[in-house]
Amino acid sequence: MANSRNLSIKGKIGTHLFLLIFSVFAIYPILRVVSISLRPGNRLLSRSLSLIPPNATWDSYIRLFTREPFLQWMGNSLFISLIVMFVGVALAATAGYAFSRYKFRGRNSSMLAIITTQMFPVTMLLLPLFIVLIALHLYDSYVGLIIAYSATALPFTIWQMKGYYDTIPYSLEEAAMIDGASPAYSFYKIILPLALPALVITALFAFMTAWSEYLVAAVLLQDTRLFTLPLGLKRFQANMEVAWGLYSAGAVLVSIPVVVLFMFLSRWLISGLTLGSVKG
Amino acid sequence: MTSTQSKNSPMLAYLYVGPALFIMAIVVLYPFLYNVILSFSNMNLTHFRDWHLIGLKNYLNVIEDTKFWYFLYKTILWTVLNLFFHVGIGVFLALLLNRDIRGKTFYRTLLILPWAVPQYITALTWRGMFNSQYGAVNLILEKFFHIQIAWLSTEWGAFTACLITNIWLGFPFMMIITLGGLQSIPGELYEAADIDGASSWQKFKNITAPLLKPVMVPAIILGVIWTFNNFNVVWLVSNGGEPSDTTHILVSWVYKAAFTYFRMGYAAAFSMVIFVLLLMFSWRFIKKTRVTENVYG
Numbered sequence: 091m092a093n094s095r096n097l098s099i100k101g102k103i104g105t106h107l108f109l110l111i112f113s114v115f116a117i118y119p120i121l122r123v124v125s126i127s128l129r130p131g132n133r134l135l136s137r138s139l140s141l142i143p144p145n146a147t148w149d150s151y152i153r154l155f156t157r158e159p160f161l162q163w164m165g166n167s168l169f170i171s172l173i174v175m176f177v178g179v180a181l182a183a184t185a186g187y188a189f190s191r192y193k194f195r196g197r198n199s200s201m202l203a204i205i206t207t208q209m210f211p212v213t214m215l216l217l218p219l220f221i222v223l224i225a226l227h228l229y230d231s232y233v234g235l236i237i238a239y240s241a242t243a244l245p246f247t248i249w250q251m252k253g254y255y256d257t258i259p260y261s262l263e264e265a266a267m268i269d270g271a272s273p274a275y276s277f278y279k280i281i282l283p284l285a286l287p288a289l290v291i292t293a294l295f296a297f298m299t300a301w302s303e304y305l306v307a308a309v310l311l312q313d314t315r316l317f318t319l320p321l322g323l324k325r326f327q328a329n330m331e332v333a334w335g336l337y338s339a340g341a342v343l344v345s346i347p348v349v350v351l352f353m354f355l356s357r358w359l360i361s362g363l364t365l366g367s368v369k370g
Numbered sequence: 371m372t373s374t375q376s377k378n379s380p381m382l383a384y385l386y387v388g389p390a391l392f393i394m395a396i397v398v399l400y401p402f403l404y405n406v407i408l409s410f411s412n413m414n415l416t417h418f419r420d421w422h423l424i425g426l427k428n429y430l431n432v433i434e435d436t437k438f439w440y441f442l443y444k445t446i447l448w449t450v451l452n453l454f455f456h457v458g459i460g461v462f463l464a465l466l467l468n469r470d471i472r473g474k475t476f477y478r479t480l481l482i483l484p485w486a487v488p489q490y491i492t493a494l495t496w497r498g499m500f501n502s503q504y505g506a507v508n509l510i511l512e513k514f515f516h517i518q519i520a521w522l523s524t525e526w527g528a529f530t531a532c533l534i535t536n537i538w539l540g541f542p543f544m545m546i547i548t549l550g551g552l553q554s555i556p557g558e559l560y561e562a563a564d565i566d567g568a569s570s571w572q573k574f575k576n577i578t579a580p581l582l583k584p585v586m587v588p589a590i591i592l593g594v595i596w597t598f599n600n601f602n603v604v605w606l607v608s609n610g611g612e613p614s615d616t617t618h619i620l621v622s623w624v625y626k627a628a629f630t631y632f633r634m635g636y637a638a639a640f641s642m643v644i645f646v647l648l649l650m651f652s653w654r655f656i657k658k659t660r661v662t663e664n665v666y667g
Contacts, residue, residue, distance in 0.1 A: 105466050106473075112463055113480040115538070120483055122506055123495050177393075185390035192383035200391060202656065207398045208592065209648040211621045212601050213628050214641040217408065218401035221634065241397035244390055249588070273382055302488030305601070320490050334498070341491040352486035353479050 120345075127151070127338035150339035160340060162315060163322040170236060170318060171300040177240045178247055178296030179289060185244075186251025187277055191260070201252075204245045212305055220309050230313045238306050243299040247292040254288035255281065290355055298348060319344050408638035421635070428639035437623070438640075442647075445598060445619040448533065452597045455537040457590065460544025465578070467545075468552045478549075485542035493606035496535040497522070500607070528608050528617040536603045544589065551585030552578070591655050595648055601625060620644050 128146040154160040188194070189201060219238075258281060266276040282289070304320040311317060317325075323340045326333035409428055413421035432438050467478055484492065499506045500521040511517050521527045555578065563573050601621045608617035611626060618626070621644065628637035 101469075102471060105469055105471055109463070109466055109477045109481075112459070113477055116481050116484050116542070118506075119492065119495050119499060119538070120487060122499060123491070126498075181390040181393065184386035188383040188386035192380060194380040194383040197383075200387060202653070204391075204394070205591075205595075205652070205656070206649065207394060208595050209599070209645055209652060210398070210402070211599050211624060211641045211644045213621070213624050213637055214405050214645060215398065215401045217628050217634060217637060217641070218404035220629075221408075221413075222404075237393060238397050241394045244394055246592070248390060253588075298488075302490060304490045320488070323491070337494070341487075341495065345487045345491060348488065349483065349486045352482060
């Protein structure tokens with residue numbers, strides 16, 4: 091900010107120009123989906139570039155709610171994602187705190203092990219999962235899905251929480267302890283409230299992990315009534331010529347809650363998301 | 371800073387870390403060990419229940435296959451190009467957004483949208499946009515430059531399509547991380563540089579870049595790992611490797627071997643190779659940059 095006080099007019103125009111160009115690049119594909127979702131059925135494969143199609147219609151949306159089990163899929167996804175969010179926040183908040191504040195045996199190796207899990211290619215976990223499920227006839231259960239998603243969200247969120255705790259001065263806990271507070275008390279009552287921005291980001295990330303995951307769900311769930319949103323939408327996409335409109339309408343509906351949440355949280359993203367920032 | 375800290379109850383530390391590590395162990399440890407055993411076995415569709423161990427044969431098959439080396443080369447190219455554009459565009463936009471201009475919040479909101487929309491949706495949307503007849507990309511190219519590109523039906527066209535999609539998806543993350551890092555740089559440093567008559571480039575090179583490093587390094591490590599293993603974009607944009615299994619990176623190729631051709635043992639060995647490659651890279655990087663240390667470590 092300090093380096094911008096004497097920004098020339100030319101510099102200002104240039105800044106706006108670049109930001110504008112990239113903003114268009116960023117939102118055009120999203121507007122395109124919205125546009126396709128509003129096209130009438132006989133114009134899905136149109137060569138038009140206009141964003142508001144001629145004879146725009148809500149047909150795809152109406153069909154989604156009345157003729158397809160879209161609401162049910164949404165309910166399933168919401169149920170799974172909320173549980174994953176709570177589990178993720180609870181576990182990452184505590185684990186990140188221990189990594190930031192305590193010295194204990196296995197601390198460094200645990201942190202390395204956590205990031206190592208990110209290096210497994212999808213097949214490494216899916217293949218055994220798939221084989222075990224076939225052997226045990228264990229399809230169609232949410233328990234496995236919830237555990238898998240929580241574990242997927244944890245590595246990033248733990249590192250993220252740890253980085254944020256690192257920026258909170260330890261003197262706060264020291265002062266509390268001099269006043270006779272227990273370590274657990276000072277964590278819950280003093281540090282946790284201060285870490286709210288990071289907790290919000292953790293919650294968002296955990297929710298997103300479950301809300302938009304496709305592969306594991308595709309292996310685990312066979313019954314269409316149990317489908318999560320990504321599975322349901324992919325089904326439309328398999329038959330693109332017919333269901334382009336349905337797919338696009340579904341995509342818009344799936345994205346809206348997340349986008350609104352992101353917009354709401356973006357203030358905190360700036361101050362909070364500095365990943366395990368290094369000190370000293 | 372404080373020696374009291376390490377003394378007080380490591381039990382509490384284990385209590386805090388325990389549940390998270392436990393849940394990750396269930397999901398990761400068992401499949402990992404299972405995968406190791408599979409990688410030495412001959413399990414495939416014909417030997418699904420009566421499989422036995424065959425030693426290193428799968429591993430030899432992997433590294434003797436010219437396709438492995440070809441896809442490895444493609445994967446490295448893919449990772450390097452993606453990271454270059456993610457970090458380049460991300461840092462560039464963050465520096466612009468950090469300037470004192472109007473409408474900052476507005477631009478920032480628009481620019482993080484690609485990150486907010488679920489990945490499988492945007493990947494499939496871009497696939498639609500690259501359609502040679504009805505896709506927006508060609509329609510725009512045709513209108514303004516009178517050219518048509520066969521994106522999805524040629525090997526490098528499809529690769530470029532995947533690349534563009536993933537650059538679009540990935541730059542907001544780096545932008546946000548950089549923006550966060552920029553907030554922690556004290557303004558006085560720039561003032562001092564101004565007094566010394568430093569140019570903008572000198573200020574960037576000597577103040578901004580070094581002070582961004584601590585924040586950027588972990589993000590870049592994770593970025594490399596995520597990009598190297600980015601199954602979704604390549605698989606969905608190229609519709610499983612089209613044209614004729616040329617548009618693959620290592621993960622998507624091994625997925626095909628496992629779930630289309632059901633060569634379980636081979637796929638397991640292949641997964642191990644990918645994992646070891648990433649492990650070697652990241653551990654070196656992590657050790658060099660010491661990101662796991664805590665404030666008191």
